[in-house]
Amino acid sequence: MLFTATHITRHRYETPVSQSHSEARLTPRVLPGQQVHRTSIRVQPEPANLLRRTDYFGNEVTSFEIFEQHDCLTAEAISVIELQPQTAGTTSTVAWEVARDLLATPSDSQQLEACEFVFDSPFVSAHPELAEFARSSFTPGRPLGEAALELSHRVHSDFHYQPQSTSIDMPLLDVFRNRSGVCQDFAHIMIGALRSLHLAARYVSGYLRSREQYRGGEASHAWVAVFVPGSGWLSFDPTNDVVPSDGHFTLAWGRDYGDVAPMKGITMGGGRQTIEVEVRVQPLANPG
Numbered sequence: 001m002l003f004t005a006t007h008i009t010r011h012r013y014e015t016p017v018s019q020s021h022s023e024a025r026l027t028p029r030v031l032p033g034q035q036v037h038r039t040s041i042r043v044q045p046e047p048a049n050l051l052r053r054t055d056y057f058g059n060e061v062t063s064f065e066i067f068e069q070h071d072c073l074t075a076e077a078i079s080v081i082e083l084q085p086q087t088a089g090t091t092s093t094v095a096w097e098v099a100r101d102l103l104a105t106p107s108d109s110q111q112l113e114a115c116e117f118v119f120d121s122p123f124v125s126a127h128p129e130l131a132e133f134a135r136s137s138f139t140p141g142r143p144l145g146e147a148a149l150e151l152s153h154r155v156h157s158d159f160h161y162q163p164q165s166t167s168i169d170m171p172l173l174d175v176f177r178n179r180s181g182v183c184q185d186f187a188h189i190m191i192g193a194l195r196s197l198h199l200a201a202r203y204v205s206g207y208l209r210s211r212e213q214y215r216g217g218e219a220s221h222a223w224v225a226v227f228v229p230g231s232g233w234l235s236f237d238p239t240n241d242v243v244p245s246d247g248h249f250t251l252a253w254g255r256d257y258g259d260v261a262p263m264k265g266i267t268m269g270g271g272r273q274t275i276e277v278e279v280r281v282q283p284l285a286n287p288g
Helices: 096-104 109-118 128-135 144-158 172-178 183-195
Strands: 002-024 034-044 049-054 060-066 070-083 201-208 221-228 232-236 248-254 263-269 273-283
Touching: 034 060, 096 109, 096 144, 096 221, 109 221, 128 172, 128 183, 144 183, 144 221, 144 232, 172 183, 183 201, 183 221, 201 273, 221 248
Parallel strands: none
Antiparallel strands: 002 060, 002 070, 002 263, 002 273, 034 070, 049 060, 201 221, 201 248, 221 232
């Protein structure tokens, strides 16, 4: 089925900006079950240049520079995506301790690539409190996929979804102890718990198909992928207590939010700023 995803970001500045340098990760990834028919990105004011590259994690990045004075920057990305339902794969029988030990001494390229997601990253660090939180799900010999599914459910049930209750600058342990946050926080907490057991987990950003029962659909969303040797990466959405299938559209992935922020950059001037984000994902009315 074809969908149109529209992502609009507006930065409004207190005082005029003389120039800005930005990069956007707004082009969905091409994956099994997810095909990207086209993506267009429009920026206002008109940028002096606009370049595309692929980052370390394989995400497409659009960089642009604006050299004229402006007090508002708008970036609009429109993508046509074809999504096929995926089978929810959490039935792997690999015990979590086996996965942990394989990642400690990787024996193939897939394990070697995954092991870098075991280590601390700027916004997610391992900690004994996070390990203790994870251990009730990760009992001896339990299959990794089954344990991760229960951990995702516990994050969903133990933490209160509360928009504007946190910021990216809030330390992860503070978020964990406060037991509230948004999808970004839920993903970071689950990733931190998994890394505290020396398991590989990455942060995935994307969109949600418009459904009333989904939290986080009003902007870009975040979920978690866990590496299971022999099965690859399995995804879990702790914010909505689901295994992503036909309602999640993947934009990018990395170690944490900092690697996949939809928009980031630097400005000269501007003072304080406000950011408005609008995301819509709708079935394509006229596929032709």
